[in-house]
Amino acid sequence: QTVVTQEPAFSVSPGGTVTLTCGLSSGSVSTNHYPSWYQQTPGRAPRLLIYITNTRSSGVPDRFSGSILGNKAALTITGAQADDESDYYCVLFLGRGTWVFGGGTKLTVL
């Protein structure tokens, strides 16, 4: 069974830059997995940030960017702000109508 991996937790200083990654238990992530990224704060529904690897969803600040770094998908937050403190999830399309979420990364801004 394919597992999508994310760092369980990360911290960043206000104004700093952080890169969260999204990998596969077997193989490399590519654009063919159409990686997407979501932000979720406690008690709220997830919010789409990035889709098709690097396209920002409507209204998402440009401090959020997506890419492929090596064999993983990546979400970079440049100039982190206090309200970026959230859980971040990636999703990969594995083909044959199947999507798999990563376990999520809890980002702390301090």
Place this chain on the structure above:
Amino acid sequence: EVQLVESGGDLLQPGESLRLSCAASGFTFSGDWMHWVRQTPGKGLVWVSYISPDGTTTNYADYVNGRFTISRDNAKNMLFLQMDSLRAEDTAVYYCATGRTYAMDVWGQGTAVTVSS
């Protein structure tokens, strides 16, 4: 405004059945793929199922094991998830989401399902 509103969540016993609904508004529902995603209390998001715009193509996560059925009524802008043979591990908040560009674009607020004896 694009809006999704889930309903139907309940407290049930193992083995029982439940039908979740998702009412869509503010967009052309019949043109969009739709997903169900769930989240166990305090845990991460897990993809459950998706359905094509015309309802002819569906797929499910392996753990569903034939117990869930996704469907839609485009005339009423409604998405459904029929869940049978429920287990304790199905306890979660269930979200519906629009499925454009291989992503889950817009999400509802979720509906809670609790399976407990």
